[in-house]
Amino acid sequence: MSVPSPAKPTVLVIGGGYGGINVAKPLDGVADVVLVEPKESFEHNVASLRALADPSWLERIYLPYHGLLASGRVVRDRAVKVEAGRVTLGSGETMEADYIVLATGSAYPFPAKTDVDSTAAAHSKVRAAHAALDAASRVLLIGAGPVGIELAGEIKAAWPDKHVTLLDVADDVLGARFRPELKAELRRQLSEIGVELMLSSTLLEGPPGIPGELAAFTALTDSGRQVTADIWFRCYGVTPVSDYLSGDLAGARRSDGFIEVNSYLQVAGQAGVFAIGDVSAADHKMAGIASRQAQLVAGNISALIAGETELTAWQPSPPAIIVPIGPDGGSGQLPGSTELAAPDFVAKLKGREMMVSRYAELLGVTAPASA
Numbered sequence: 402m403s404v405p406s407p408a409k410p411t412v413l414v415i416g417g418g419y420g421g422i423n424v425a426k427p428l429d430g431v432a433d434v435v436l437v438e439p440k441e442s443f444e445h446n447v448a449s450l451r452a453l454a455d456p457s458w459l460e461r462i463y464l465p466y467h468g469l470l471a472s473g474r475v476v477r478d479r480a481v482k483v484e485a486g487r488v489t490l491g492s493g494e495t496m497e498a499d500y501i502v503l504a505t506g507s508a509y510p511f512p513a514k515t516d517v518d519s520t521a522a523a524h525s526k527v528r529a530a531h532a533a534l535d536a537a538s539r540v541l542l543i544g545a546g547p548v549g550i551e552l553a554g555e556i557k558a559a560w561p562d563k564h565v566t567l568l569d570v571a572d573d574v575l576g577a578r579f580r581p582e583l584k585a586e587l588r589r590q591l592s593e594i595g596v597e598l599m600l601s602s603t604l605l606e607g608p609p610g611i612p613g614e615l616a617a618f619t620a621l622t623d624s625g626r627q628v629t630a631d632i633w634f635r636c637y638g639v640t641p642v643s644d645y646l647s648g649d650l651a652g653a654r655r656s657d658g659f660i661e662v663n664s665y666l667q668v669a670g671q672a673g674v675f676a677i678g679d680v681s682a683a684d685h686k687m688a689g690i691a692s693r694q695a696q697l698v699a700g701n702i703s704a705l706i707a708g709e710t711e712l713t714a715w716q717p718s719p720p721a722i723i724v725p726i727g728p729d730g731g732s733g734q735l736p737g738s739t740e741l742a743a744p745d746f747v748a749k750l751k752g753r754e755m756m757v758s759r760y761a762e763l764l765g766v767t768a769p770a771s772a
Contacts, residue, residue, distance in 0.1 A: 409433045410432050410433070410499035410706055411432065411433045411499050412428050412432040412434050412498065413488050413496055413501045413502070414434065414436045415437050415480045415488065415502065415645075416438060416504035416642075416678075416680075417443055417475065417504075418446075418505075418691065419688040419691040419692050420502075420695045421438065421695070422443060422469055422695075422760075422763060423695035424504060424698050424702075425469065425473065427703075428699050429469075431703050431706060432473075432702070432706060434470060434473030435474055435475075435476055435496065436469070436475045437476050437478055437496075438466070438475060438476075439478060439491075440477075440518045441477065441519055441520045442463040442465050442466065443469075444514070445463070445464060446509075447755055448462045448757060449462060449512055449513055449514065449527075451555055452527055453512040453534065453555065454534075454556060454558065454560075456527060459528075460768075461757050461761075461769055462757065463523060463524070464761055464764050467765075468764050468766045469763070469764050469765060478491055478492050478494070480645050481645055483501065483645045483646055485501075485671050485674055486498060486499075486501070498673075499673060500674070501675070502675045503643070503676040503681075504678050504695070505642040505643065505680050506641075506680055507640055507642060507680065507686060508639075509638060509640070510634070511612060511613060511634075512527065512552070512613065512634065513636070533613060533615040534560075534613075534632055536631075537630070538563060538564065539563070539564045539565075539630040539631050540564065540565045540566070540630055540631070540633070541568065541608065541628055541630035541632070541634075542567050542568065542634050542636050543568050543569070543604070543608075543634070543637070544637030545567050545568070545571065545574040546575060547724050549567050549637070550574060550575065551724060551725055552634065552636060553565050553591060553726070554590075554591075554596075554727040554731065555727060557594045557727065558727030558728060561595070564597065565596045565597065566628060567596055567599065568600075568602050568604070569599075569602065570602065570603045572601045573600060574588055574598070574600070575722075575724070578720040580720075580734055582741060583722075583732055583733070586741055587726070587732055590726050590731070590732070590744075591726065594727070599626070602622045602623070602626070604623075605622065606620065608630070612633055614632065616632070639679060641659050641680045642658075642680060643659070643660055643680050649671065650668060650671065650674060653668045653670075653676075655682060659681065660676040662676050664714040664715060665713070665715070666681065666715050667701075672705075675702070677691060677695050677698055678690070681694065683715055684715070685718065687722075697713055700713055701713055718736075720734060723747055723751050725748070725751055725752035727752070728748060728752050728753050729744060729748045729752060729753070730748070730752070731744055731747040732744065732747060
């Protein structure tokens with residue numbers, strides 16, 4: 402364990418997801434960095450759906466934190482109370498800080514994210530769901546946003562003969578922010594691999610049982626249509642993790658759980674507290690946005706430490722997305738381009754390697770080779 406230098410200010414980073422690791426790394430050495438994270442390993446959620454379809458990926462997407470910081474340290478604990486300048490952990494320990502970065506992210510239904518802190522337990526949960534999925538003939542995915550589309554593609558790539566139904570209350574896939582041409586291309590590719598789309602459809606009652614468990618059922622939509630499946634997954638529902646805010650910070654938490662920030666990503670009224678990624682109200686919820694916000698905040702904290710007064714403001718991201726459909730399919734919408742991302746570009750950028758090497762390098766570890 403490193404010994405903090407009294408000459409350096411302390412930065413507490415709360416949360417070790419995409420935002421947390423990307424803000425902690427560049428500040429390591431500039432400040433005494435302490436990353437607080439309850440999970441045993443960094444969970445590379447970008448590839449979590451691939452790991453459900455192919456559990457050989459599990460070793461590649463749960464990456465240890467030990468190589469992240471050269472001077473700072475990672476504390477495996479949960480922040481239960483965060484005030485300006487002070488954090489109380491689940492263990493009861495209280496930590497003082499000159500700067501605090503809130504990067505606690507969000508909860509999301511399994512299998513896009515797991516809700517367990519132990520790496521072994523997370524592996525077991527994914528393997529159990531994979532076994533159930535392997536035994537199922539018909540799969541229902543509720544939510545035709547990016548997660549639903551990607552999961553449908555992973556399932557059909559691993560099990561081409563399974564019947565996959567993608568259901569959503571909306572009248573189109575993906576969401577309102579994205580171009581009609583992109584939605585049409587994704588619909589075309591989904592249809593080509595045999596995914597059944599049920600749009601503008603609502604189930605009169607939720608499917609029985611727990612998502613990811615094998616249990617045959619038939620459900621009825623509001624139009625009277627029957628949906629039969631052996632297993633189902635929920636593919637929507639971001640819930641920010643922000644219930645730890647206390648004291649002067651509590652008022653920054655909106656009724657929906659997101660944290661209000663100013664243009665420099667500082668929590669309202671707090672020059673030394675920042676919020677980034679999914680937990681922040683500043684932008685849309687994507688790993689890439691969290692990473693870019695982290696880099697901006699790292700720069701702003703470095704500037705404050707150096708005594709500078711000029712900070713960099715966050716510029717909201719234009720609509721952009723890459724949606725793989727299996728290892729070799731998918732499309733996307735990129736800033737400044739009128740052309741859709743072609744499947745081979747999507748596969749090269751994300752679909753085949755799922756950006757594992759990038760995050761393994763950031764964490765200072767060697768990711769196991771793919772099977």
